[in-house]
Amino acid sequence: MKEYFFDTIKDVWRRIFEGRVRRKQFWIYFLWYWIISALTVGGGFFFTFNGVRVVGMILVWVGYIIAGLAGIPNLSLQVRRLHDIGKSGWNLLLIPVPYFVLALAAAFTQTLWLGVVGILASFVLMLYFFCKDSQPGENQYGPNPKGIN
Numbered sequence: 001m002k003e004y005f006f007d008t009i010k011d012v013w014r015r016i017f018e019g020r021v022r023r024k025q026f027w028i029y030f031l032w033y034w035i036i037s038a039l040t041v042g043g044g045f046f047f048t049f050n051g052v053r054v055v056g057m058i059l060v061w062v063g064y065i066i067a068g069l070a071g072i073p074n075l076s077l078q079v080r081r082l083h084d085i086g087k088s089g090w091n092l093l094l095i096p097v098p099y100f101v102l103a104l105a106a107a108f109t110q111t112l113w114l115g116v117v118g119i120l121a122s123f124v125l126m127l128y129f130f131c132k133d134s135q136p137g138e139n140q141y142g143p144n145p146k147g148i149n
Contacts, residue, residue, distance in 0.1 A: 008025050008028060008029045008077075009029070009073065011025070012029070012073040012076055012077055013073065015076075015080075016072065016073075016076045017075075017076050017079050017080070017089065018080070018142075019080055019083065019141060019142040019145075020080055020081075020083045020084035020134070020139075020141050020142050020143075020144070020145050021077060021080040021081050021083075021084055021145060022084065022134065022145045022146060023081075023084075023130070023131065023133070023134070025077075025145075026077055026080075026081045026130060027130075029073075029077055030074075030077075033070055033074065036063075036066060037063055037066065037067060040059050040060070040062050040063030040066060041059070041060055041063035041064070043056075043059045044056045044057065044058070044059030044060030044061075044062075044063060045060065047059060048060065075092070078092055078130075079092065080141075081129070081130055082129060083139075083141035083142070084134045084135065084141070084144075084145065085129060085132045085133075085134065085135055086135040086139050086140075086141075087129060091129065092126075094122050094125060094126070095122050095126060097118070097122065098115055098117075098118025098119040098121065098122050099115070099119065101115045101118050102115025102116065102118065102119060103115070134146055
């Protein structure tokens with residue numbers, strides 16, 4: 001599985017925002033990314049709050065650096081996953097819209113439920129998109145990565 005993760009990283013940097021990516025490749029990358037992030041940032045906060053501040057701060061900053069370096073590959077992988085199901089990468093804009101609605105609701109009204117419902121709906125929709133099976137055959141974004149027509 002580790003080799004698959006590194007193959008995915010090479011593939012992501014070789015084909016930024018181009019083509020399609022399988023569910024397996026997408027989810028393995030995200031699994032490793034979240035494990036590494038949790039260990040560095042979580043470990044950093046653990047050490048910081050238990051008196052070993054230098055080690056804690058180093059781990060937190062390493063986690064932030066990893067997150068910063070992984071920003072473009074993460075976005076690229078999400079776009080390519082949407083391409084695999086025949087959707088445009090612009091669908092990722094459905095994620096921040098409910099946060100703006102929540103901010104506007106908080107600023108101008110006392111009802112926050114609309115923004116909260118929107119955030120949950122966008123999360124469920126993206127989870128559905130990311131878990132959906134590949135579009136069979138070739139689509140406008142390239143051939144099926146499974147090799148199935």
